[in-house]
Amino acid sequence: MLQYIIKRLLLAIPILLAVVTLVFFVVRMAPGDPAQVILGDSASYESLTALRAELGLDRPVIVQYGEFLVSLVQGDLGDSIIRKQSINSIIADVLPYTVELTLAGVLLGVIIGLPLGVFSAVYRNSLWDYITRIGSLIGLSFPAFYSGILLLLAFSVYLGWFPVVSDPDMDNLGERLYMLVLPAMNLGLIMMAYVVRSARSSLLETLGEDYIRTAKAKGLPGFIILYKHGLKNALIPVITIIGLYIGVLVGNSVLTEIVFNRPGLGKLILSALDERDYNLLQGLMVIYAFLIVLVNLVTDLTYGMVDPRIRKQ
Amino acid sequence: MNTIARFKHLGTETYHVFNRNKTSWVGLLLLTILVLLAVLAPVIAPYDPVEQHIIQRLEPPSSQFLLGTDYYGRDVLSRIIWGCRVSFIIGSVSVAFAMFFGTILGSMAGYKGGYFDSFVMGVMDVLMSIPTLLMGLLIVAILGPSQTNLIIALALTMVPRFARIARAPTIAAKNKVYVEACQAMGFSDIRILVVHIFPNILGELMVMGSMWMATAVRTEAALSFIGLGVNPPTATLGGMIREGFKDIMSAPWASLYPGLVILLIVFAANLLGDGLRDALDPKLRNEK
Numbered sequence: 001m002l003q004y005i006i007k008r009l010l011l012a013i014p015i016l017l018a019v020v021t022l023v024f025f026v027v028r029m030a031p032g033d034p035a036q037v038i039l040g041d042s043a044s045y046e047s048l049t050a051l052r053a054e055l056g057l058d059r060p061v062i063v064q065y066g067e068f069l070v071s072l073v074q075g076d077l078g079d080s081i082i083r084k085q086s087i088n089s090i091i092a093d094v095l096p097y098t099v100e101l102t103l104a105g106v107l108l109g110v111i112i113g114l115p116l117g118v119f120s121a122v123y124r125n126s127l128w129d130y131i132t133r134i135g136s137l138i139g140l141s142f143p144a145f146y147s148g149i150l151l152l153l154a155f156s157v158y159l160g161w162f163p164v165v166s167d168p169d170m171d172n173l174g175e176r177l178y179m180l181v182l183p184a185m186n187l188g189l190i191m192m193a194y195v196v197r198s199a200r201s202s203l204l205e206t207l208g209e210d211y212i213r214t215a216k217a218k219g220l221p222g223f224i225i226l227y228k229h230g231l232k233n234a235l236i237p238v239i240t241i242i243g244l245y246i247g248v249l250v251g252n253s254v255l256t257e258i259v260f261n262r263p264g265l266g267k268l269i270l271s272a273l274d275e276r277d278y279n280l281l282q283g284l285m286v287i288y289a290f291l292i293v294l295v296n297l298v299t300d301l302t303y304g305m306v307d308p309r310i311r312k313q
Numbered sequence: 314m315n316t317i318a319r320f321k322h323l324g325t326e327t328y329h330v331f332n333r334n335k336t337s338w339v340g341l342l343l344l345t346i347l348v349l350l351a352v353l354a355p356v357i358a359p360y361d362p363v364e365q366h367i368i369q370r371l372e373p374p375s376s377q378f379l380l381g382t383d384y385y386g387r388d389v390l391s392r393i394i395w396g397c398r399v400s401f402i403i404g405s406v407s408v409a410f411a412m413f414f415g416t417i418l419g420s421m422a423g424y425k426g427g428y429f430d431s432f433v434m435g436v437m438d439v440l441m442s443i444p445t446l447l448m449g450l451l452i453v454a455i456l457g458p459s460q461t462n463l464i465i466a467l468a469l470t471m472v473p474r475f476a477r478i479a480r481a482p483t484i485a486a487k488n489k490v491y492v493e494a495c496q497a498m499g500f501s502d503i504r505i506l507v508v509h510i511f512p513n514i515l516g517e518l519m520v521m522g523s524m525w526m527a528t529a530v531r532t533e534a535a536l537s538f539i540g541l542g543v544n545p546p547t548a549t550l551g552g553m554i555r556e557g558f559k560d561i562m563s564a565p566w567a568s569l570y571p572g573l574v575i576l577l578i579v580f581a582a583n584l585l586g587d588g589l590r591d592a593l594d595p596k597l598r599n600e601k
Contacts, residue, residue, distance in 0.1 A: 018439040023451070030455045137587060141579040143531050145538050146554065146572035153561065251446030255535055269447075270539065273454050285443075285451060292442055 004304050012293050019289040020072065024065055027282045033057075034081055037276050055081060077283035082275045087283035090268070095287075096170065098264035102253050104184035106242060109191025114238070116192070117199025121234075122226065124204065132196060139193025144252035148186045148259035155182055165261040183260045187252055194248070198241045203234040236307050243299030246292050337588025340523075343581035347574075351397040360388035362395040362548040371564040381566040383557060389567055392548035393574050399549045400578060403460060404530040407467035408522055414468070415475025416518065420506050422476065423483030434480070437473035445470040445532050453541040460543050463536065467529045478521055482514045516593040523586035527579045534575045550575045 035051040036043065052058045056067070071078060077087040120132040156164045168179040206212065207230050215225045242249075254266030261267075265284060272280040332338075350357065359379070366386035374381045380389040422433040443451075445467070452466035486492055486509070495505045536542050537551025545552060550571040557568025 014435070015438055015442055018435075019442055022439065022443075026451055026455055031457075137583050138576075138580055141527065141531070141576055141583050143534050143538075143551075143572070143575055143579070145535060146576060149554070149558065149561070149568065149572065153565070157562065247444035247446075250444045251532070251535065254446060255538070258539065269450065273450075273541075281451075281454070285447065288444070288447055289442060292444070296442075 001304070005301060008297055008300050008304075012297050016289065016293050019293075020069075020286055021065075023282055023285040023289065024068055027278050027285075028061060028064075030276075030278055034276075034278060038081060072286070077286060078279055080277055080280045080283075082277040082280070087280055090280065091265070091283060091287055094263045094265060094268055097262060098253060098257070098266065100176075100180060101183055101187060101256065101262070101264060102249060104180055105187025105191055105253070105256075106249070108184055108188025109195050110238075112188070113192035113195025114199050117196040117238075118203055118226075118231065120196065121200045121203035121207065129200075133200075136193040136196040139190055140197070142190060144186060144190060144255040145259050147189065148183075148256055151182055151186050152259065167261065167263060179262075183256050183262055186256050186260075187249070190252055191245070191249065194241055194245050195238065199234065199238050202237040203230060206230050206234040209233075236303065239302050239306065240299055243296045246295045250288060250292065334588040334592040337585050337592060340581050340584030340586075340588055343577065344585055347397060347578055347581060348401060350394055351401045354394045354398050358388075358391040358394045360391040362392045363387065363546045371560055371567065373564070374566055380570050381564065383553070383564070383567040384560055389553070389570055392553055393550065393571055395548040396550040396553060396571060397574060397578070399460070399543055399547065400530050400533060400575070403463050403467065403533045403543075404526050404578075404582075407464045407529050408471065408526045410464065410468040411471030411525065412475050412518060412522055415472040416479040416511075416514070418472065419476030419479030420483040420510060420514075423480035424487055424502065424506060424510075426484075430480075433476070437476050440469060441473045443470070445528060446535055449532055449536050450539070450541060453536060458536075458541050458544055463533055463543065467532060471525050471529065474521060474525060475518070478517050479514055482517070483510050486510045486513055516589070520586050520590045520593065523582050523589065527582035527586065530575065530582065531579050 033048070033052075034055065035048050035057060039047060039051060049058070056064060068078070075088070077091070079086050080090060083090065116132055116136075120129045123129050152164065156162045162182045163179065168176045170176060212225060212229055215229050253264070254269060256262070257264040257266035258270060265287065269281065269284050272278075272284060364387065366382060366388075368386065369378070369382050370386040371384060372378055372382045372386075378388050378390070380393065383389055383392070418433055418437075422430040440448075448470045449463070449466040452469070453462050456462040456465070483506070492505060492509060495509060533542065534549070534551035534554075537549040538555045540555060542549045542552050545556075553571035554568045554575075557564065557566075557571070561568055
């Protein structure tokens with residue numbers, strides 16, 4: 001197992017390096033000079049050159065890239081040129097909001113989606129199966145901002161159960177959970193659609209295996225076949241969907257934060273774009289890349305832990 | 314079988330595939346209606362999508378404006394119809410690009426193998442580890458919001474998916490006796506790929522094409538909603554929701570109807586892809 005973990009870790013490094021490099025150079029392609037952005041159009045040539053020197057923008061790009069990598073390895077994302085604050089602290093302020101939203105969304109999706117998917121597979125081609133399949137297809141077709149708006153209209157505006165803006169006080173646990181409900185529901189419903197579909201198809205595949213037929217021939221009761229032989233094996237692919245759809249999840253969390261006006265990485269991206277704060281944008285992209293590689297790594301490792309065959313490969 | 318007969322055969326095969334699964338017909342029908350709406354926009358849209366009827370701002374649906382008007386007094390229905398056009402153009406062109414380059418890269422990588430394969434697939438892995446929405450956001454923010462840049466951004470995130478699909482069957486087919494026979498007869502690599510390998514992956518490409526079309530349309534709408542879509546006053550479905558969101562309490566029609574249409578397009582494309590996949594899956598094929 002240890003060997004497997006080390007191998008997966010080593011494989012993650014080149015991908016991370018390449019993503020970080022890509023982000024660095026794409027951000028450098030942005031039109032406009034950051035010094036000009038800060039000082040405005042009326043700035044004199046002297047003050048522009050001085051600021052460029054101060055920000056280190058007068059050095060060759062390759063030197064800047066080297067420094068960027070060195071500080072990145074030390075865990076430093078640099079400073080925001082607009083907010084005059086370290087990017088690490090800006091991100092650390094809002095990261096808990098995004099992490100808690102995403103986790104709550106995934107949890108909700110799995111808790112509701114898994115039983116629905118199992119039910120759908122067991123009663124295959126029934127009316128219930130049909131409704132679940134169409135429902136989950138509608139769920140994954142929903143743009144997250146549209147479903148968010150509908151939830152907001154229904155539960156905050158018409159029913160008045162939840163606040164329209166969810167900017168909770170992080171020290172107040174009750175308020176925190178209360179304001180998490182609607183955004184997490186938005187994320188969870190879409191995640192649920194993915195979980196239902198993959199649970200259904202992987203259970204169907206497992207139920208078609210020879211050993212299930214053997215179990216039936218042995219005269220085992222239906223629920224033992226389903227839980228002991230079917231579900232256990234069908235769960236393995238379900239674990240990976242979280243890794244597989246982490247991209248969708250990230251995109252949806254950005255949109256959810258925008259619609260619900262909730263602090264987080266997604267809202268931060270938007271303000272970085274508005275302020276043309278390319279350093280912050282770069283830092284956020286790097287953090288997202290890290291999160292995604294990390295989640296993929298964790299799903300890979302869980303996968304290896306659950307299924308010994310994968311470790312051996 | 315010569316090439317023309319082979320593709321004819323593929324045509325009838327496709328028809329049978331559709332017949333095997335009724336949901337793909339529903340998806341195809343729905344999608345066709347929406348595409349027709351988009352194509353015929355200049356003929357069927359009751360008003361010019363950017364024409365402002367200033368006195369009739371935020372009017373509820375009526376016989377004059379079937380789906381009401383927006384903040385600037387523009388006809389919501391006409392803007393939806395024209396917005397569909399933008400969605401379909403960006404969705405289909407970006408998928409077409411991604412499919413074209415992805416298939417070439419993937420099948421070349423699978424066919425050639427070795428360092429070329431490792432390099433190409435390595436680059437694909439990197440591109441895939443950036444979520445579609447974030448990649449779109451990054452590229453459009455840097456290059457500026459325009460139809461072309463949106464297409465580039467979306468295509469870039471989809472190329473790796475098609476490369477992956479094309480690669481595996483190519484590797485499988487490469488070692489088949491009939492491909493060896495072709496090589497022995499001195500056929501060029503391109504001919505072998507196009508005539509002997511490509512038809513094998515066409516089905517899967519169709520499935521992925523329609524599923525990624527759904528994602529592309531949804532992502533374009535999301536970027537327009539964020540404010541990184543095609544520039545106003547061009548009507549885009551996501552952009553309409555963005556503008557209408559401000560008046561959602563007094564005029565929900567200005568943002569809810571465009572959202573419904575995005576949902577319909579994405580749902581139809583997903584339904585089509587889903588049905589096709591079930592129909593093409595050999596494990597499910599002989600059931601029912």
